[in-house]
Amino acid sequence: MNVRTVCLALLAHGEASGYDLKTRWTDGPFLHFVDASFGSIYPALAKLQAEGLVSLREESQPGKPPRKVYALTETGKAAFIEAMSQPPGEDIFRSxxxxxxxxxxxxxxxxxxxxxxxxxxxxxxxxxxxxxxxxxxxxxxxxxxxxxxxxxxxxxxxxxxxxxxxxxxxxxxxxPGTEVALPVCACQAEMTEQA
Amino acid sequence: MNVRTVCLALLAHGEASGYDLKTRWTDGPFLHFVDASFGSIYPALAKLQAEGLVSLREESQPGKPPRKVYALTETGKAAFIEAMSQPPGEDIFRSxxxxxxxxxxxxxxxxxxxxxxxxxxxxxxxxxxxxxxxxxxxxxxxxxxxxxxxxxxxxxxxxxxxxxxxxxxxxxxxxPGTEVALPVCACQAEMTEQA
DNA sequence: AAGCGCCTATATCGGCCCGATATATGCCGG
DNA sequence: CCGGCATATATCGGGCCGATATAGGCGCTT
CATH class of the missing domain: 1.10.287 (Helix Hairpins)
Incomplete structure (x- = not known):
């Protein structure tokens, strides 16, 4: 699942800024299931807004840089439902x-x-x-x-x-490097012994 | 763990070509623990060879494009031991x-x-x-x-x-998008209520 | 016997994404 | 008063995946 879809899915739980998405969702306990960095969230939100899938409301607090709050549009909701209705991709586990x-x-x-x-x-x-x-x-x-x-x-x-x-x-x-080591798996040895 | 280190670790189990590394290790049952694509394996092997960490032996079968078989050098073995002796990075699980x-x-x-x-x-x-x-x-x-x-x-x-x-x-x-939905976690609500 | 797909094998390229970094401001504690 | 920290947005380099290109041999089919 790409960051674009992740943004859609998280915005379905309520409007949020890019900073919100990172700190309230993908940091903390949810890090274990999904992750997304600022470096991918901000461009994704900008692109989604350009495509009309999310709306942008600028909360301009005096002094502070204005908070950019994004929310799903009707088109965005449809795209969200469409994307989430696809069969899920396989889990990724790396160790x-x-x-x-x-x-x-x-x-x-x-x-x-x-x-x-x-x-x-x-x-x-x-x-x-x-x-x-x-x-x-x-x-x-x-x-x-x-x-x-x-x-x-x-x-x-x-x-x-x-x-x-x-x-x-x-x-x-x-x-290390002494070939002897591990004959890989028997299941793979079978394949190899043909060669 | 980057592809460079993965190549080192797999070559510790015996000399192999880029194709071997992909098909005998990261395809099949080992896909569940580590992955690496051709697009990263080949450049990694070339770079390791340029740095002298692996040696290259070209098995030129007549007709076929020659098989490039890589093996750890002494420097490579040392680099392998060094890299694997570091504390392991955290597991990655995405779903x-x-x-x-x-x-x-x-x-x-x-x-x-x-x-x-x-x-x-x-x-x-x-x-x-x-x-x-x-x-x-x-x-x-x-x-x-x-x-x-x-x-x-x-x-x-x-x-x-x-x-x-x-x-x-x-x-x-x-x-979707109706804010009502989910008040996120209580643990995070505590943090939020400060704002 | 010609053609097609598949297997082996190497390699590149576009694009996605992470991690580091830059920038700006306000607040709090030392 | 100043440094560090939290808030907040944004960019950039580099790593890596997935798709694609290339190329010869082998077996099966038509």
Missing amino acids: SFAMIALCAPFLDREVIARAVDTRLAQQKAELAELEQALQAKCGGPIGWLLDWGVTHFKNDIAHVEATRKALEDMAGGTE | SFAMIALCAPFLDREVIARAVDTRLAQQKAELAELEQALQAKCGGPIGWLLDWGVTHFKNDIAHVEATRKALEDMAGGTE
């Missing part, structure tokens, strides 16, 4: 930690242990943030989303804690 | 489905139900792929990684199936 784990045989046990500790700390911090947001009596879809996130992080933490010993035992002992 | 769920009150129940079905199908397909790869007797870090993925998808599917009714009950009834 530097996974890459480190994959390289365990080439790294010292200490390095792996530290990486596990760091990641567990990260996950626990994010879990705490989500739980705090959830405690604050959030209902509706936001509550549903936060609950999803809490469940996700709890399960993830539990699994990594349960299997970290096994991973750490794989550390060390192999020289 | 279009989450965005649709967030907008449930503005969308028809059918649309939400269809989005849930689509996502469950996606997750089940990825789970099946991972389970198949795991069955093929993968040990070591690859097995650990696949097992992590399997656990993740199983938990996710179970949670969505258990809570989908609640989400679907939130669908419909609210006009």
Whole structure:
């Protein structure tokens, strides 16, 4: 989902400035589901306004640079409904930690242990943030989303804690680049053995 | 983790061409943890070679365009160890489905139900792929990684199936852009009420 | 036997997006 | 009084994806 559509979807929850979209939504607990930077939000809003999908109201406070408040137009609402009615694209999950784990045989046990500790700390911090947001009596879809996130992080933490010993035992002992290392997967070896 | 480091890490498992890196690693079951496109792999390998971190051996088969096989140099191995010894960056999780769920009150129940079905199908397909790869007797870090993925998808599917009714009950009834909608989180309302 | 699509394999390019940075102002604390 | 911080908008460089171009071989079909 591109930033353009994200802006549409967030504006459906009420008029907002670019700053609002970033600070009230994509910072904080919602960072875990969607992200968008100022560098993409501002151009997206400008373009949406040029296309007539959002309206612009300038709240000019004296002195301060005027706040640009955007709201969905009727055309914008239709575009929003249209975009959100498409089947969702696949989730994206990327993990530097996974890459480190994959390289365990080439790294010292200490390095792996530290990486596990760091990641567990990260996950626990994010879990705490989500739980705090959830405690604050959030209902509706936001509550549903936060609950999803809490469940996700709890399960993830539990699994990594349960299997970290096994991973750490794989550390060390192999020289990087020495082919020997890992025969990739059997499923892929089958494909390769044709060649 | 940038593509440059990913290339280093994958080459630590043995020499490979750009095509190998894409098809044997970032396509297939490993797509769930790390991704990199041809558009970034080829320039990254060229740059790594220019910097002396990887060596290039051209396997010129007659007729075919010559296969460019890259391998870590001693400098490259050191750079690899150095990069992987850094504390891991935070995981990235992005979900279009989450965005649709967030907008449930503005969308028809059918649309939400269809989005849930689509996502469950996606997750089940990825789970099946991972389970198949795991069955093929993968040990070591690859097995650990696949097992992590399997656990993740199983938990996710179970949670969505258990809570989908609640989400679907939130669908419909609210006009997009009508401010009323969602008072964001209480935790954020506290911050906002200062203004 | 000609043609077509597919697989292998390398490479580039447009465009999207992030992260850093610039700019401007008001407020509060030291 | 000044530095830091919060509010607020905006741009720019660079990284990366997705689409596309190129090119030869192989197998299947017509």
